[in-house]
Amino acid sequence: MPNALTLESMSPGLLKVVERAKREPAGRFNALAHLIDVPALTRAYRRQRVDAAVGVDGVTKEHYGQNLEGNLQDLHVRLKAQRYRHQPIRRVHIPKAQGKTRPLGISAFEDKLVQDAVREVLEAIYEQDFLDCSYGFRPGRSAHDAVRTLKRSVERGEVRWMVEADIVSFFDSLDRTELKKMLDRRVADGSLVRLIGKCLHVGVLDGEAVVEPELGTAQGSVLSPLLGNVYLHYVLDLWFATEVTPRLQGKATLIRYCDDFIIGFEREDEARRVMAVLGKRLGRFGLTLHPDKTRRLPFWRPPKAQQSGKAPRAIQFSERGLHHRPRMS
Numbered sequence: 001m002p003n004a005l006t007l008e009s010m011s012p013g014l015l016k017v018v019e020r021a022k023r024e025p026a027g028r029f030n031a032l033a034h035l036i037d038v039p040a041l042t043r044a045y046r047r048q049r050v051d052a053a054v055g056v057d058g059v060t061k062e063h064y065g066q067n068l069e070g071n072l073q074d075l076h077v078r079l080k081a082q083r084y085r086h087q088p089i090r091r092v093h094i095p096k097a098q099g100k101t102r103p104l105g106i107s108a109f110e111d112k113l114v115q116d117a118v119r120e121v122l123e124a125i126y127e128q129d130f131l132d133c134s135y136g137f138r139p140g141r142s143a144h145d146a147v148r149t150l151k152r153s154v155e156r157g158e159v160r161w162m163v164e165a166d167i168v169s170f171f172d173s174l175d176r177t178e179l180k181k182m183l184d185r186r187v188a189d190g191s192l193v194r195l196i197g198k199c200l201h202v203g204v205l206d207g208e209a210v211v212e213p214e215l216g217t218a219q220g221s222v223l224s225p226l227l228g229n230v231y232l233h234y235v236l237d238l239w240f241a242t243e244v245t246p247r248l249q250g251k252a253t254l255i256r257y258c259d260d261f262i263i264g265f266e267r268e269d270e271a272r273r274v275m276a277v278l279g280k281r282l283g284r285f286g287l288t289l290h291p292d293k294t295r296r297l298p299f300w301r302p303p304k305a306q307q308s309g310k311a312p313r314a315i316q317f318s319e320r321g322l323h324h325r326p327r328m329s
Contacts, residue, residue: 011039014124021128021186028184029125033191036079036117041072044116048109055090055108056205064109075110082194086111088203088210089218103172105204105218115199115222118192122226125186130229131237136258137225146255150264158251159264159299161271165278166293170259171219174231175286176200179217182234199223215286228258235285236261244274264299271296 010018013035020027045068048061064071078084087108093101107115123139130138135146153159167173179200180193187193200217203210217224240254240263250266252274265271275296279289 009043010124011035014120017121017124018128021125025129026185028186028188030188032121032187032189033079033195035121036076036114036192036195038072038076040117040120041075041113042068043120044113045072047116048112052112053092053106055106055111056088057108057110059109061109071110072113075113079114079195082191084114084195084198086114086198086202088205089221091204091206091218103206103219105220105224107218107221111199112222114195118195118199119223119226121192122187122230126226126230126233129186130233131241133237133240133254134229134233134256136256136260137229143257146257150253150255150262153251153253153264154299156251158253158266161265161268162297162299163263163265163271163275163278164293164295164297165261165263166290167259167282168288168290169216170287171224171228172213172216173286173288174216174228176215176217178285179227179231182230196223196227200227225258231285232256232259232261235282235287239281268298 017029017032017035020029045061045065050061052061054060075084087110089105089107089111092104092106094104096102127138135141135143135149150159180197183193183196187196199221201212202218203212204218217227237254237256240252245252248265248267248270250270252266252270253264255262255264263271263274265274275294279294282289
């Protein structure tokens, strides 16, 4: 749910969307595209970083802002007339450990504004739908909140086994057809759906070649984290809450930070059972668990009476770079 500061900064139209989304959890919105007006594009402009990398257009925030009113008015006219075209995304490769790289998409500046304005509208709806287990790229939530939730579960004795999961190339593997079906449950505005499609079905400039992927959403796009959250809300969060948890005898806690997630279990046998079906569930939606990075771990606090030595199998795991393990105090 948006925090107070977010609600205060929303336009009256977005506030109406928030209230209706709360009131009608199964409601579909037929009129949303009109919310992407010049004030919405102005808010999107203000949220952009001054020092952000430039896309294929080479335009910076400072350069675009030299004729801001005229540029935004022109962009809005093209959006209303459905003449707006998303430019190719410039792909760069960020170095990772062991000589590997992570592809990152950089959109043209004007495309960043459109993506951010679309994100603002969708967020007004989906922040009312997302479950408490989701922490990544959400207003008023952070990785530290996820860690605190895990800490409380451990202290209550609800976590003795952990399933740590890693999805292979999540943003590149996301099935756009399935995503469209998911969005269709809430978004019935054809104009906005077409605009989202333009942000998804876009060429990628990798070096000198332009490729057009049939799957995924560009990692680095302003809109991608929200679309990823929508996808895993239906694929994982709701499935775990409505189909898995009711069948368990012990406690279980799902904590997800966008495409990274862990599940804490009170019972080892239930950790085994869920891990056995988890890959099949994700596979139905085109996602694959990494065979080397997905594992089941013993994870519990050492008894207070234990004064020395290590905790049984004190296993370290990571979530967005944060490392956790049981310790003596």
